[in-house]
Amino acid sequence: MNCDKCKENAIYQDPNLCKKHFIEYFEQKTINTIKKFGMIKNKQEKICVAASGGKDSVALLFVLHKKGFNVEALAIDEGIKGYRDRSLEFLQEFCKKHKINLKIKSYKKEIGKTIDQLSKKYSPACNVCGTFRRYLLDQHSKEYKKIATGHNLDDEAQAVMMNILKAQTSLFARQGPMTKDIDGFTQKIKPFYFIKEKEIMTYAFLLGLNIDFEECPYAPLSFRSYVRDWINKEEKENQGTKLNIVTHYLKLREDMQDNIQKIETKENKFSKVVKDALQPIKKCHECGSPCSGLICKACKLKEEINA
Amino acid sequence: MKIIIERTKEEKELDFKGTIEELLQKLKINKEEVIVARNGALVTLDTELSSEDEIKILSVISGG
Numbered sequence: 001m002n003c004d005k006c007k008e009n010a011i012y013q014d015p016n017l018c019k020k021h022f023i024e025y026f027e028q029k030t031i032n033t034i035k036k037f038g039m040i041k042n043k044q045e046k047i048c049v050a051a052s053g054g055k056d057s058v059a060l061l062f063v064l065h066k067k068g069f070n071v072e073a074l075a076i077d078e079g080i081k082g083y084r085d086r087s088l089e090f091l092q093e094f095c096k097k098h099k100i101n102l103k104i105k106s107y108k109k110e111i112g113k114t115i116d117q118l119s120k121k122y123s124p125a126c127n128v129c130g131t132f133r134r135y136l137l138d139q140h141s142k143e144y145k146k147i148a149t150g151h152n153l154d155d156e157a158q159a160v161m162m163n164i165l166k167a168q169t170s171l172f173a174r175q176g177p178m179t180k181d182i183d184g185f186t187q188k189i190k191p192f193y194f195i196k197e198k199e200i201m202t203y204a205f206l207l208g209l210n211i212d213f214e215e216c217p218y219a220p221l222s223f224r225s226y227v228r229d230w231i232n233k234e235e236k237e238n239q240g241t242k243l244n245i246v247t248h249y250l251k252l253r254e255d256m257q258d259n260i261q262k263i264e265t266k267e268n269k270f271s272k273v274v275k276d277a278l279q280p281i282k283k284c285h286e287c288g289s290p291c292s293g294l295i296c297k298a299c300k301l302k303e304e305i306n307a
Numbered sequence: 308m309k310i311i312i313e314r315t316k317e318e319k320e321l322d323f324k325g326t327i328e329e330l331l332q333k334l335k336i337n338k339e340e341v342i343v344a345r346n347g348a349l350v351t352l353d354t355e356l357s358s359e360d361e362i363k364i365l366s367v368i369s370g371g
C-alpha cells in the first residue's frame with residue numbers, strides 16, 4: 001500500500017502514510033489540537049508534562065520539546081514493583097538525554113504507603129491510585145501555567161462510555177480537552193485529545209522511543225479494561241467509532257453549557273445551584289485543592305490509610 | 308516464519324501464508340490493539356508475508 005501523499009510504502013493505515021508523512025501528520029495534529037482549544041498561549045509558557053515513562057507521556061514530552069515549547073516533566077512514583085520502577089528509570093534516561101528537567105514525587109514519601117501496600121486493602125487499586133495521583137500532580141505543579149497529560153482519544157472515549165454505563169456525573173470535572181481556569185489551580189491540557197493510542201505507539205516506534213513495558217499489574221482488574229476491549233472491538237468493525245464517541249460528547253457538553261447560560265439569565269438562584277453542582281469551587285481545608293466538601297477525597301483517604 | 312508477541316513475551320515458529328491481517332485473525336489478535344513490524348520495520352495490514360520473515364507484534368495498550 002502506498003502513502004496518500006507520496007510514492008513511498010505506507011507504514012500506517014487509515015490514514016495511509018509513509019514514515020515521513022506519518023510523523024508530520026502526528027505532530028501537526030497535536031499542534032492543531034493545542035491551537036483549537038487555546039491550550040498553550042505562547043512558547044514561553046511554562047508547561048509541566050505529567051510523565052509516567054509510558055509511551056503516551058514520553059511521546060508528548062518529545063513532541064512538545066521538539067516543537068520548542070517550554071516543558072518540564074513531573075513524575076509520580078506509585079510504588080509498583082517491576083512496573084513503575086522500570087518505566088521511571090527509562091524516563092530519567094530520556095530526560096537526561098534531551099536535557100529536560102524532571103521531578104519525581106513518590107506515594108511512599110508523600111502519602112506514607114506504596115500502591116503495592118495499599119492494593120491489599122483497596123481492590124481494584126485504580127480508584128485510590130487515581131485520587132492520589134491527581135492530588136500529587138496538583139500539589140507539585142503550582143509553579144507552572146499548565147499541566148499537560150498524555151490522555152488520548154482512546155482514554156477519552158473510554159471515560160465517556162464509563163460515565164454512561166455507570167451513570168456517573170463527573171462529566172464536567174475531569175473530561176474534555178482542558179480544565180477551566182479556576183483561581184489557584186493549574187489548568188490541565190490534553191494535546192493528544194484526538195490522537196489514537198495506536199498512532200502514539202506508531203510515533204514512539206518510528207522515533208526509536210522503544211518503550212516496551214507491560215501493562216500496569218493492577219489494570220486487568222479494572223472496569224476500564226473491560227470498556228476498552230469493547231470499544232476496540234467496535235472500532236475494528238467501524239473505523240471512527242472512538243472519534244464519534246468523543247465528538248458526540250463534546251457536542252453534548254457544549255449544549256449543556258449553552259443551556260446553563262440560558263437558565264442563568266432567566267433565573268439567577270437556580271443557576272447558582274446548578275453551577276455549584278457542576279463545579280467544585282470550594283477549597284479543601286487540609287491541602288487547598290478543589291473539592292465539594294470541607295476536606296478533599298485525597299486528604300480523607302490519606303487520614304484513613306495512616307490511621 | 309518467526310513470530311514474537313511482545314506483550315506476552317511469546318516466541319514461536321509458524322508455517323503461514325497470507326497477509327498480516329490474516330495472521331492477526333488466526334492469532335485472535337484485534338488489529339486495533341497492535342502495531343506490526345516485519346524484520347524491524349512497520350508494515351501495513353495488507354502486506355504479504357514470506358516464510359523467512361520475522362514478525363514482531365507490539366501491543367499499543369499500556370498503563371499510560
Ligand SMILES: [Zn+2]
Binds near residue numbers: 003005006008018021
Ligand atoms: Zn509519504
Ligand SMILES: [Zn+2]
Binds near residue numbers: 284289295
Ligand atoms: Zn485535601
